Amino acid sequence: MNQQKFETGYAAYQAGNWASAASLLADAKAPGEINGRIDHLRGNALMKLGRYDDAAQAYGEALLDRSYGLEGALGTNRGRALLAAGRVSEAAEALRRATEDPQYSTPYKAYMALGSACRALGDVRGAGIAYRNAAIDESNPDPSTSLRKLGACFMDLGRPSDAVESFRTALDFSNDLSSQSAIYCDLALAYVAANRMSEAVDAFGHATADGTVLSPEAQAAYDAARNAVAARSGNRVSETDDLLAAAGYGDFADPLDPTGETTGNLMPSPEDTGFFSVSEQEIVENDRRVRRGGGCRRFFVTLFVILLLLAAACGVAYYLGFGWPTQENVAQSLFEAKAEGRDVSQYLSSGLAEEDKQHITSLVPNASAVSVSGVTRSMNSSDVVVTATLDAGASKRFSIHMVRDGIGWKVDSVNEEYASTDGATAADATTQTTDTTNQTQQPAPAEQAPAEQAPAEQAAPAEQAPAEQAPAEQAPAPEANDNANVSGGEVAVD
Numbered sequence: 001m002n003q004q005k006f007e008t009g010y011a012a013y014q015a016g017n018w019a020s021a022a023s024l025l026a027d028a029k030a031p032g033e034i035n036g037r038i039d040h041l042r043g044n045a046l047m048k049l050g051r052y053d054d055a056a057q058a059y060g061e062a063l064l065d066r067s068y069g070l071e072g073a074l075g076t077n078r079g080r081a082l083l084a085a086g087r088v089s090e091a092a093e094a095l096r097r098a099t100e101d102p103q104y105s106t107p108y109k110a111y112m113a114l115g116s117a118c119r120a121l122g123d124v125r126g127a128g129i130a131y132r133n134a135a136i137d138e139s140n141p142d143p144s145t146s147l148r149k150l151g152a153c154f155m156d157l158g159r160p161s162d163a164v165e166s167f168r169t170a171l172d173f174s175n176d177l178s179s180q181s182a183i184y185c186d187l188a189l190a191y192v193a194a195n196r197m198s199e200a201v202d203a204f205g206h207a208t209a210d211g212t213v214l215s216p217e218a219q220a221a222y223d224a225a226r227n228a229v230a231a232r233s234g235n236r237v238s239e240t241d242d243l244l245a246a247a248g249y250g251d252f253a254d255p256l257d258p259t260g261e262t263t264g265n266l267m268p269s270p271e272d273t274g275f276f277s278v279s280e281q282e283i284v285e286n287d288r289r290v291r292r293g294g295g296c297r298r299f300f301v302t303l304f305v306i307l308l309l310l311a312a313a314c315g316v317a318y319y320l321g322f323g324w325p326t327q328e329n330v331a332q333s334l335f336e337a338k339a340e341g342r343d344v345s346q347y348l349s350s351g352l353a354e355e356d357k358q359h360i361t362s363l364v365p366n367a368s369a370v371s372v373s374g375v376t377r378s379m380n381s382s383d384v385v386v387t388a389t390l391d392a393g394a395s396k397r398f399s400i401h402m403v404r405d406g407i408g409w410k411v412d413s414v415n416e417e418y419a420s421t422d423g424a425t426a427a428d429a430t431t432q433t434t435d436t437t438n439q440t441q442q443p444a445p446a447e448q449a450p451a452e453q454a455p456a457e458q459a460a461p462a463e464q465a466p467a468e469q470a471p472a473e474q475a476p477a478p479e480a481n482d483n484a485n486v487s488g489g490e491v492a493v494d
Contacts, residue, residue: 001035002028013041018048034061036068043077052085071097072104080113083120092117099133108137108146115149122399122415128153144174148183151190158376160193181212192221193378197232200225217380217404224319224379321377323407328372330409331384331400335370349403349410360414364398365390373397380404385417 009024022045025038043058059078063071075098082091095114099107111134118127128150135146151166167187174180188203204222208214214222317323325333334347344364348357367388374385384400397417402409 001030001033001038006038010041013045018045021045022049022051022054034065036062036065036070036074038062039065040068040070040074040077043074043081047077047081052081053087056081056085056087056090069103072099072101072107072110074098075101076104076110076113079110079117083113083117088117088120092121106137106139108134108140111137112146112149115146119153122417124153124156128157142173144170144172144179144183147173148186151186155190155193160190163190164194164196177210181207181210185212185214185218188225189218189221189380192225197225197228201229220404221380318407319379321379321382323404323409325408327375327377327382327384327402327409330402330411331372331386332370334400334411335364335367335386335388338364339366339368347411349405349412351403352412356413360411363414363416365396367391381412382409 005024006028009021009028012018012024013021022042025042025045029035029038039058039062043055043062046052046055046058056078059074059081062068063074063078075094079091079095079098082088082094092114095110095117098104098110099114101107104110111130115127115130115134118124118130131146131150131153134140135143135150137143140146147166147170151163151170154160154163154166164187167183167190170183171180171187174183184203184207188200188207191197191200191203200221204214204218204225207218330347334344337344337347338361344361345357348360352360365388368391369389371387371389372384373387376383380403382402384402386398386400387395388398389395399415399417400411401413401415403412
């Protein structure tokens with residue numbers, strides 16, 4: 001090792017001059033030399049520069065130095081670099097090996113990154129297991145984040161009751177008010193999915209107590225929950241009564257209470273109407289006017305009732321997950337647009353990052369035929385299973401997750417279904433994820449939170465590298481902290 005270049009490179013590292021640090025540290029090694037400490041620091045500098053493939057290689061070279069140790073920390077850093085570089089399968093393997101290091105003091109970091117890699121691969125069950133392990137790790141300073149992510153996995157697996165328990169436990173470990181509002185919103189949506197509307201209304205109330213504005217989808221679920229609760233209690237005033245009252249109908253005297261003692265509405269007397277003072281001719285003419293007016297009134301009342309019934313039918317269809325264009329139409333149009341070389345962005349959710357849109361576009365094949373084999377509907381999200389026949393005659397199955405867009409649907413994610421994972425069921429997925437945590441002081445499983453953010457300039461497919469990633473693991477002293485952390489497109493040194 002060239003000690004002078006190492007010291008100069010380390011000084012640049014401490015000063016935040018990442019390009020110089022990476023270059024000088026590389027020159028500090030003799031050809032063929034193995035030095036875990038130098039490669040660890042060099043990998044951290046390369047991560048700061050967004051050179052994720054080079055960083056992964058540096059961490060891999062550091063792992064060759066068995067005397068340096070830190071297999072768990074280096075494996076976690078390498079897994080994060082591979083995930084940010086879009087090499088998701090390699091990232092998952094590296095992170096699994098990192099969790100096997102018995103000397104690794106903070107394995108929750110590897111489990112959190114592994115959960116992101118599994119979700120990017122479409123392995124929701126594997127992601128749930130990883131997030132559960134992160135949540136019960138005693139070294140984890142923020143188990144609430146792991147529990148939110150676990151709750152989201154339960155929701156994707158169609159197990160809202162388990163998601164409820166995850167989100168409720170996450171609240172117990174959350175001290176940040178803004179995070180609590182977000183968790184309450186997740187909890188409310190899980191209650192709606194579990195048809196526990198009273199509890200959903202209460203959770204939505206907590207979520208908005210600090211002035212938080214709900215997303216359109218969450219607000220629609222909130223309104224549906226309140227209407228369901230009102231209907232069950234019998235206190236809901238029908239929209240028909242509201243509209244009739246606004247039109248002047250309904251303010252009438254009760255024939256059973258002519259004096260108005262109960263209702264306060266007095267029944268008019270003959271003297272008030274002047275009925276006995278009009279002539280016969282006036283009565284005939286008035287009768288004609290009443291008939292003409294009555295005919296128009298009946299027409300408008302009938303039209304109003306028809307429109308009201310149509311609105312109610314549309315509302316029920318919306319709540320049951322129907323819309324236009326339908327989920328089937330959107331899925332087929334997505335594949336047809338890709339096959340014809342047209343822009344597919346019109347079928348993708350506006351909330352997706354550009355990297356996610358590019359990933360979906362690259363994943364959709366040029367298919368000669370597409371058939372829909374299954375649709376799972378709910379008010380705000382749906383899942384469509386399609387089989388695409390390729391030009392060569394082969395076929396592939398894809399699972400397409402959609403989110404509500406007005407009265408229609410937009411694609412939020414696309415995952416290819418492989419034969420090796422077809423046998424996994426929702427029940428299998430939770431054999432390991434539903435264990436309680438009574439043996440530790442950490443929370444019981446319950447699931448997901450937002451996908452972890454990869455750096456802005458280079459994201460992992462389908463799910464970004466963890467936004468909350470813990471800092472890259474430290475290279476040992478004496479030279480201060482060597483941690484690198486990818487967060488929102490910029491790497492920060494802790």
